[in-house]
Amino acid sequence: MFTHRLVFPASVLRGRGAIKHLGAMCGRLGQRAMLVGGQRAIASVEAKVADQLEQQMVSYLGSEIFGGVCCQEEINRLADVFRTQGVEVIIATGGGKALDTAKAAGVACNIPVVTLPSIAGTCSAVTSLAFRYHQDGEFRDMMPLPCGPAAAVIDADLLATAPLQWLSAGIGDTLAKWYEYRAISDLSQLTGLAGVARTNSELCYTLIEHFAADACFAVQDGKANNALEQVLDAIFLYAGLTSIMSNGAHTGASHALYEGFTACPKTRHIAHGLLVGYGNLCLLALENRSDEELLTAIALARASAVPTQLAHIATGLTEQDLAVIIDRSLSTPDMANMPGDITFEDVRRGIERVEVLGAKIN
Incomplete structure (x- = not known):
């Protein structure tokens, strides 16, 4: 008999000022804490983290800078640091790659991880998945x-x-929860967990449709508002639940194209969610959605600062570059989730259609 294993975060603290509860949470998990993340992320939170730990009399062992790529080599390196330093609780900050690396290293050492995202680029903070890459940044696999x-x-x-581009990335990645789930599922046959995942994924779209523009204004002003909180709930909670309920098996052409973009040196450095966000538009084109629906999706992406044309991603992309990107996307399990057979010509036509329609929106 097949057993569907759901792995939730043990606790989620959300809202304005949630970091004020960090120390108490860590104190229940261990007495020797280390902060892990990118250099900028650590700089933005370290003083508050150290203060929180001091209040709870938890020893702060200092910070460890994440190497930039969630590859097995970096996972192993961090695991060695944690063991050597006698770490009892890991505080992971930054974006999805930093959080995924810390989560995987924590599992390797059997050390609890508290995620403290400093950007809202993905739902990594709540999931039991790690997107692994090769050392050069090309996508490798999605590791449960x-x-x-x-x-x-x-x-x-x-x-x-945080800079607006990271919220935009989170919006692009979260919109994929609905676009992809709708594309790969028979919505008339959903029951149980699949129905919950569908509800969450559609809620992601609805919240972003209503609140994304005002949330972007909040980030530009550097001050949280209700719209930003709604969008953050979509990015972390509802998108995260979709991932958890489906065990990661909710992805399609949007993520396949992202993986293709990581095969090209000109585009692999672009944020995951921005590339997925562009892939969403190509997915709609692959589904032969109407021009009206595509234009609506392009307008929503544009309002959220998500790329809607290749030139927004990188300049100077050649047909050879696109061939590498498309070929890599076609070889991924995510593309295999799509109904029917997707060909190179299908994807190339989809990209061209998005380019043409995107040019119509100023």
Whole structure:
């Protein structure tokens, strides 16, 4: 008999000022804490993290800078650091790659991980998945983890101060939950967990449709508002639940194209969610959605600062570059989730259609 294993985060703290509960949460998990993340992420949160730990008399062992790529080599390196330093609780900050690396290293050492995202680029803070890459940044696989974060601290005040591109990335990635789930599922046959995943994925779209523009204004002002909180809930909670309920098997052409973009040196450095967001538009074209529906999706992406044309992603992309991107996307399990057979010509025509329609929106 097949057993569907759902792995949730043990605790989620969300809202403005949520970081004020970080110390108490860590204190229940261990007495020796280390902060892990990118250099900018650490700089933005370290003083508050150290203060929180001091209040709870938890020893702060300092910070460890994440190497930039969630590859097995970096996972192993961090795991060695944690063992050597006698770490009892890991505080992971930054974006999806940093959080995924820390989660995977924590699992390797059997050490609890508290995620404290400093950008809202993906739902990684709450999931038991790690997107692994090769050392050069090309996508490798999506690795399931046996446990989720011990806690996720989603602080709207902190996330409001991050650059807008990261919220845009989170919006692009979260919109994919609906676009892809709708594309790969028979919506008339959904029951149980599949129905819950469908409801969550559609709610992601609805919240972004209503609140994304005002949330972007909040980030531009550096001050959280209700719209930003709604969008953060979509990015972390509802998108995260979709991933958890489906065990990661909810992806399609949007993520396949993202993986293709990582095969090209000109585009692999672009944020995951921005590339997925562009892939969403190509997915709609592959489904032969109407021009009206595509234009609506392009307008929503444009209002959220998600790329709607190749030139928004990188300049100087050649037909040879596109061939590499498309070929790589066609070889992925995500593209195999799509109904019917998708060919190189299908994807190329879809990209061209998005380019033409995107040019119509100023």
